Amino acid sequence: MKLKGRTWKFGDNIDTDAIIPARYLNTSDPAELAKHVMEDADRDFPSKVKEGDLIIAEANFGCGSSREHAPIAIKAAGIQAVVAKSFARIFYRNAFNIGLPIFESEEAAKKISEGDEIEIDASRGIIRNLSKKEEYRAKPIPPFMRELISAGGLIEWTKKRVRAS
Amino acid sequence: MTITEKILAAHAGKEKVSPGELINARVDLVLANDITAPISIREFRKIGAKDVFDRDRIALIPDHFAPQKDIQAAEQCRMLRDFSREYDLGLYFEVGRMGVEHALLPEQGLVVPGDLVIGADSHTCTYGALGAFSTGVGSTDVASAMATGECWFRVPETMKFIYYGKLNRWVSGKDLILHTIGDIGVDGALYRAMEFEGEAISSLPMAGRLTMCNMAIEAGGKNGIIVPDVVTEEYVTGRAKREYTLYTSDNDASYVDVREYDCSRIPLTVSCPHLPSNTRPAEELSSIAIDQVVVGSCTNGRIEDMREAAEIIKGRKVSSNTRMIVIPATQQIYLEAVREGLAEIFVEAGAVFSTPTCGPCLGGHMGILAKGERAIATTNRNFVGRMGHPESEVYLSNPAVAAASAVLGRIATPGEVQ
Numbered sequence: 001m002k003l004k005g006r007t008w009k010f011g012d013n014i015d016t017d018a019i020i021p022a023r024y025l026n027t028s029d030p031a032e033l034a035k036h037v038m039e040d041a042d043r044d045f046p047s048k049v050k051e052g053d054l055i056i057a058e059a060n061f062g063c064g065s066s067r068e069h070a071p072i073a074i075k076a077a078g079i080q081a082v083v084a085k086s087f088a089r090i091f092y093r094n095a096f097n098i099g100l101p102i103f104e105s106e107e108a109a110k111k112i113s114e115g116d117e118i119e120i121d122a123s124r125g126i127i128r129n130l131s132k133k134e135e136y137r138a139k140p141i142p143p144f145m146r147e148l149i150s151a152g153g154l155i156e157w158t159k160k161r162v163r164a165s
Numbered sequence: 166m167t168i169t170e171k172i173l174a175a176h177a178g179k180e181k182v183s184p185g186e187l188i189n190a191r192v193d194l195v196l197a198n199d200i201t202a203p204i205s206i207r208e209f210r211k212i213g214a215k216d217v218f219d220r221d222r223i224a225l226i227p228d229h230f231a232p233q234k235d236i237q238a239a240e241q242c243r244m245l246r247d248f249s250r251e252y253d254l255g256l257y258f259e260v261g262r263m264g265v266e267h268a269l270l271p272e273q274g275l276v277v278p279g280d281l282v283i284g285a286d287s288h289t290c291t292y293g294a295l296g297a298f299s300t301g302v303g304s305t306d307v308a309s310a311m312a313t314g315e316c317w318f319r320v321p322e323t324m325k326f327i328y329y330g331k332l333n334r335w336v337s338g339k340d341l342i343l344h345t346i347g348d349i350g351v352d353g354a355l356y357r358a359m360e361f362e363g364e365a366i367s368s369l370p371m372a373g374r375l376t377m378c379n380m381a382i383e384a385g386g387k388n389g390i391i392v393p394d395v396v397t398e399e400y401v402t403g404r405a406k407r408e409y410t411l412y413t414s415d416n417d418a419s420y421v422d423v424r425e426y427d428c429s430r431i432p433l434t435v436s437c438p439h440l441p442s443n444t445r446p447a448e449e450l451s452s453i454a455i456d457q458v459v460v461g462s463c464t465n466g467r468i469e470d471m472r473e474a475a476e477i478i479k480g481r482k483v484s485s486n487t488r489m490i491v492i493p494a495t496q497q498i499y500l501e502a503v504r505e506g507l508a509e510i511f512v513e514a515g516a517v518f519s520t521p522t523c524g525p526c527l528g529g530h531m532g533i534l535a536k537g538e539r540a541i542a543t544t545n546r547n548f549v550g551r552m553g554h555p556e557s558e559v560y561l562s563n564p565a566v567a568a569a570s571a572v573l574g575r576i577a578t579p580g581e582v583q
């Protein structure tokens with residue numbers, strides 16, 4: 001799987017209240033949530049972001065609440081993947097569970113500038129910066145997480161187990 | 166092994182587990198609320214399971230936007246009720262019988278020592294105070310666990326935090342945890358277990374322990390945990406609705422990091438905007454004017470917190486420049502506060518005394534900040550926009566500091582009013 005697109009850059013500790021503020025959580029409709037994605041980090045983001053874009057962030061992306069609305073809003077806004085130096089743990093598992101590709105790479109987080117075109121070779125964990133002509137490595141994805149991805153997320157994975165039992 | 170590793174191993178049916186290992190483990194209780202359960206319910210239906218794994222081990226609690234604040238919130242709450250009826254769930258809590266989830270479950274003895282609990286709410290880590298492994302997960306995890314009774318985990322490394330000596334006057338579990346987060350940062354315990362111990366923890370009442378474990382997530386932690394002792398046993402006796410197991414950490418258990426604190430040097434601590442790690446001694450913040458004070462939440466909405474705030478505010482008035490909102494975390498605490506005369510103290514002081522809800526803690530309802538307004542709250546998060554407008558501010562403190570600030574209309578220490 002190759003993911004190619006333009007990047008938006010964010011800093012450290014982007015919390016789930018910045019990704020999708022609680023004032024919009026009286027719904028879980030992905031399209032509604034997408035209208036406010038990243039709004040408290042960048043007011044204009046929902047109008048600027050385009051289908052196929054990618055988010056690059058520094059440390060502890062997605063910290064704070066467990067709301068799955070956060071990765072859902074990102075995915076529904078058409079963002080293909082998030083690359084960060086590190087992810088908060090509940091966001092990390094939610095992303096895998098719902099099938100939002102995420103990659104941990106300190107180097108990529110540091111070197112990619114906003115607007116750079118990048119291409120991610122997901123299966124090999126290689127991030128190419130087409131604008132700067134550089135290449136970075138993402139941390140390998142643990143085998144179980146790969147199993148989740150290939151099953152199509154946690155629900156599909158569970159479905160198989162429920163049927164088998 | 167550490168207590169965290171032992172509980173995980175026992176629930177995964179293994180002799181031993183080690184940090185980094187991915188395991189599938191049996192859960193004792195699954196929890197979701199009116200924000201997260203609607204997604205869990207939707208996803209659960211996609212699985213096509215014939216039934217839930219155990220109708221008495223799924224707790225659905227409407228507390229965030231409940232009592233239902235608008236039509237959309239009402240629709241979400243109704244999903245919890247309908248689902249609970251459809252599957253005949255034993256642990257659905259209607260408005261008027263509910264409370265903020267993490268205060269309610271330990272209070273009702275529904276979480277016990279040795280449990281493995283997951284909840285679609287990040288502050289599920291609260292129950293570590295009872296010597297349980299509990300952690301926040303996503304709605305999809307809850308959906309899967311409702312069907313199978315299992316969940317996947319990465320066994321965390323454990324960090325140990327030792328608190329020596331005695332606490333200064335008015336310094337509480339809240340100050341210890343804020344101080345600790347200030348020390349290690351909001352990702353200082355990322356993916357890790359935080360085990361709290363030491364003299365100060367042994368003498369800390371259960372309320373303060375729950376407050377500490379509640380905020381483990383604010384340091385990025387997977388769970389906070391305290392090895393059960395006499396305080397734990399006293400708390401669960403007469404309360405526990407199930408058999409429990411008391412686990413301890415082995416003497417040769419391994420820790421990735423050990424931090425030690427001298428409690429005589431931990432002051433009344435306040436987290437400044439916009440991160441819980443942005444801590445300062447309360448006494449250095451006396452020039453900060455306050456528009457709103459909130460006492461409540463799963464962090465500090467227990468009866469002990471109500472008593473502490475009432476002690477400060479008794480016979481005094483909330484400053485004319487400030488509004489104060491007091492929210493007991495559960496129906497039981499609400500009733501106790503009424504019986505003990507605390508409700509009267511708050512109302513006479515000119516404060517709001519509300520029915521249990523998360524309300525303003527997450528900027529939901531019941532006390533939202535306008536642009537430029539500033540609050541001091543006993544809650545756990547002060548991110549941008551957490552309590553309302555993105556240009557409002559939240560300071561975090563213990564209940565005594567919050568109450569003193571209400572009296573003086575600025576950040577204040579209890580000593581300044583008493």
Ligand code: SF4
Pocket residue numbers: 229265266267286288462463464522523526527544545
């Ligand atoms: S009181 Fe606040 S932190 Fe606790 S569960 Fe409710 S919203 Fe979350």
